[in-house]
Amino acid sequence: MRKAFLLLAMTPLAALAETAYITDNLRLGLHQAADTSDRAFQTLDSGQELEIISRTRNYANVRLPDGVEGYVKAAYLVSEKPAKLIVEESQAKVESLQAELNETKAAFAAPAATIDRLEQQLTASQTEASEITARASELMNELDDYRSRQDRYKYSLPFTWVGGAVLVCLLAGFLAGLWWVDMRSRRRHGGIRIY
Numbered sequence: 175m176r177k178a179f180l181l182l183a184m185t186p187l188a189a190l191a192e193t194a195y196i197t198d199n200l201r202l203g204l205h206q207a208a209d210t211s212d213r214a215f216q217t218l219d220s221g222q223e224l225e226i227i228s229r230t231r232n233y234a235n236v237r238l239p240d241g242v243e244g245y246v247k248a249a250y251l252v253s254e255k256p257a258k259l260i261v262e263e264s265q266a267k268v269e270s271l272q273a274e275l276n277e278t279k280a281a282f283a284a285p286a287a288t289i290d291r292l293e294q295q296l297t298a299s300q301t302e303a304s305e306i307t308a309r310a311s312e313l314m315n316e317l318d319d320y321r322s323r324q325d326r327y328k329y330s331l332p333f334t335w336v337g338g339a340v341l342v343c344l345l346a347g348f349l350a351g352l353w354w355v356d357m358r359s360r361r362r363h364g365g366i367r368i369y
Contacts, residue, residue, distance in 0.1 A: 204244035221259035
């Protein structure tokens, strides 16, 4: 029973220990007196985190993260982080992410240059390969043309060659015939030509 009573008595203290912040654009004095009628012994800036130990309608007994306790006006305490603190945290996060992005860009700069160089080499090789393929196609077409001509003229002779050979043979035969007739005629007539 005694433990239950002690537990019930400590429950309000646990409920009162909540985190609060000083509102935006404010310098709030921390006082020794509960009604803040004395001179402030420390000045708190906007966004200062503190723990509320007890709270009345107008004043709050607070504890700073370094353990210093005192009283402040309760109207200037808010339970959510003020915009100034959120902006500072956001700016720090943005700076951290920007630094990380710069490091990542620097880390990928050399591989990106290598990739660009390799892509240019690949493009040049593909262009050269397409030119070689086109030239090979032209040569295959010429070879097919020559083969078809060869098949067409396989058993035939060119008319100009045959005509020239026949003409040479006729001329040679005619001249040989004249020489033969002349020789026979001179032999018959004692070496005298009679024509």
